[in-house]
Amino acid sequence: MGRRPSKAGAIPHFRARKQKSGVVHYYYDHGGKPRREEPLGSDYGLAIKRWAEIERESAPPAAAVLTFRYVLDRYMVEVAALKAPRTLLDNQHEGAKLLEFFDDPPGPFEAIQSVNVRQYMTWRTKSGKGQIRANREKALLSHVWNYARDKGYTALPNPCAGIKGFKESGRDVYVEDDAYRAIWNKADACLRDAMDLAYLTGQRPDDVLRMTDMDVRDGALHVRQRKTGAKLRIEVAGELQGVLARIAERKRGHQVHNTRLVVSEHGRSLTVATMSRHWKAACVEAGITGLQFRDLRAKAGTDKADSAGDIRHAQRQLGHSSVVMTEHYTRKRRGEKVTPTR
Structure with missing residues (x-):
């Protein structure tokens, strides 16, 4: 049997091992003693599909304590796995960081309170850095909690509500x-x-x-x-x-x-x-x-809005869902274009 991967953010229970032939085969690790691994084949796409099916079929033991790790794993399978690859990767890294705090030691999911969320934000930025990443991780925690409410895992209010994140200024660079x-x-x-x-x-x-x-x-x-x-x-x-x-x-x-x-x-x-x-x-x-x-995208939107005289042209080019998003994205880069008083 292959050892469990130690890399943070790895897909839970999903194992990959390269054979002597050079072909990578995938397995679902059911755990237990002795460990039991279910072959998923060598096609990554089909292996992930079967892995998701097994995860959906599994359920926590009736007498088991519902932990944050379990709910996070379910969220990653049923929600995060359907997101864009980059977003899924970000969620995996964010989830790994949340587990460092809320799974040490593992406790009941419903034991997480608003004060614990504030403690996490302080712990996450104790080095003086990481404010933006802390905001993203708090957002994931909030999504996971709402998912848990929707699934009936808890009826408690979201502990992230009312906890302010760190101020983000965003990029305001324009490529001249x-x-x-x-x-x-x-x-x-x-x-x-x-x-x-x-x-x-x-x-x-x-x-x-x-x-x-x-x-x-x-x-x-x-x-x-x-x-x-x-x-x-x-x-x-x-x-x-x-x-x-x-x-x-x-x-x-x-x-x-x-x-x-x-x-x-x-x-x-x-x-x-x-x-x-x-x-x-x-x-x-x-x-x-x-x-x-990536600043070239903002330059394109800004120049398009200025040349066309209508920000909606930039909105369509950038693929934004609203003009408000485009305005926030472009105007702060170069400043609002106005006419003189006279």
Whole structure:
């Protein structure tokens, strides 16, 4: 039997082991003595599906104490597992941190009170850092509690209610045109492609790197935002048309064809982390600090609203559900555009 993984945030009871053939097989760990593991196969998607089915079929013993760990595990299976991959990963890290406090030692779920939530916020930021992460973790705790009320695990009020989080100022950086051009001039070919696509489409870094040749059809670039699921059709015209033609021409020189639009000089796909390293290197070369690749999305929205004279154009491009969100996202970056008194 393989040992239990020690990495924080791992999927509960889900085990993965590489065989001598190099193929990874997955198992459901039922625990017990001796331990019993149920094979789930080598297909990760099917293994996760079967794992979720087993988790839903399980139920706590009638005489067992309902712990925070159990309720959190159920939430991860029934709620978090349906979220976007990045959100699920964030929830796993946040849940692991909550367990450090509320599962040491394990006690009844309903024993958690508002004072304990405030104690957690103090404990989480005792080093003077981590205020934003503490806010996200408190939000997850609140979601888990509401889930527990919905499932009938508790009828007690949410202990997070009335507990104030730490103040967040948010980013208010705007990428000026000269800064954009300076970074672009120091960037390599794949970063230039990514920068132009991010700015001209106004999409998130992950969505930009996931764009493929097949997404360009019927005179539009089709985007399905990974975070929200929103669908967009961005007209292939103007500078975007030129960028796509440039990308196609550059990819013709690669020995191996990759359907992704943004690829390395060897034709390989890039991750957000890799792209961030390319961005930082270009910023250092350009002598510019304080900017992140994701700030290009805010620049796109701000410039779109200013040029169109209507923030609703920026709202549609960014895929926001409301104008209020777009206003908060763009105006604080550059300031509200107004006319003089006379």
